[in-house]
Amino acid sequence: xxxxxxxxxxxxxxxxxxxxxxxxxxxxxxxxxxxxxxxxxxxxxxxxxxxxxxxxxxxxxxxxx
Amino acid sequence: xxxxxxxxxxxxxxxxxxxxxxxxxxxxxxxxxxxxxxxxxxxxxxxxxxxxxxxxxxxxxxxxxxxxxxxxxxxxxxxxxxxxxxxxxxxxxxxxxxxxxxxxxxxxxxxxxxxxxxxxxxxxxxxxxx
Numbered sequence: 001x002x003x004x005x006x007x008x009x010x011x012x013x014x015x016x017x018x019x020x021x022x023x024x025x026x027x028x029x030x031x032x033x034x035x036x037x038x039x040x041x042x043x044x045x046x047x048x049x050x051x052x053x054x055x056x057x058x059x060x061x062x063x064x065x
Numbered sequence: 066x067x068x069x070x071x072x073x074x075x076x077x078x079x080x081x082x083x084x085x086x087x088x089x090x091x092x093x094x095x096x097x098x099x100x101x102x103x104x105x106x107x108x109x110x111x112x113x114x115x116x117x118x119x120x121x122x123x124x125x126x127x128x129x130x131x132x133x134x135x136x137x138x139x140x141x142x143x144x145x146x147x148x149x150x151x152x153x154x155x156x157x158x159x160x161x162x163x164x165x166x167x168x169x170x171x172x173x174x175x176x177x178x179x180x181x182x183x184x185x186x187x188x189x190x191x192x193x194x195x
Contacts, residue, residue, distance in 0.1 A: 025132035026067070032194040038134050 002061040006034045008052045023047055073127040080116070080123040087113040134194060142186040149182045150175055 009019050009030075016034075020027040023044065032038035040048065049056045090098075091109040099105045128139055154175050161170035 021067075024067075026070075026135055028191075028194065029132050029134040032134055037194050038137075041133050044133060 001039045002036065002063055003033065004059050005048065008059065009034070012052070022051055069130045073123075073130040077120070077123045077127045080120040084113070084116045084120045087116045138187070138190045138194060141190055142183055145186045146179055146183040150179045153178055
């Protein structure tokens with residue numbers, strides 16, 4: 001699954017560590033989501049969407065559809 | 066790594082060290098400290114089991130302190146470890162009962178295999194999600 005997490009993080013001037021702290025996950029997890037190696041659960045995806053004030057579908061893109 | 070995970074790792078390390086010490090006392094106590102005193106052996110075996118339960122609870126707390134991806138890595142590592150140990154353990158036991166191997170099957174070999182499998186899969190899976 002593609003996502004715009006890295007772009008949104010850069011726009012908000014967050015480091016991976018900053019974002020990890022805000023999402024209450026490890027920096028390794030933030031990095032894995034950004035690089036598409038790990039797809040977050042629905043609760044974490046909603047948390048990300050709330051943090052950046054955008055709908056989930058504008059952050060995550062299911063390539064299969 | 067946040068403070069909660071660091072604390073749970075430290076707690077798990079303390080319980081693991083305590084379990085190792087209690088295991089060593091239960092194993093070597095009858096040889097080096099008390100000779101054929103069954104009561105002392107039973108007491109230290111019970112202490113070993115109680116400390117082992119503490120270690121299991123510390124491990125559960127540690128797993129719950131991890132985020133969803135790190136929990137997934139641990140689940141995969143433990144699943145692979147369980148599968149490898151079960152298959153190798155049964156094969157090893159059959160090799161013993163059918164006299165394919167000359168010596169008796171030792172549980173310590175399985176514990177070593179379990180540890181090495183868990184460490185190897187954890188490292189590989191952590192690299193995969195880096």
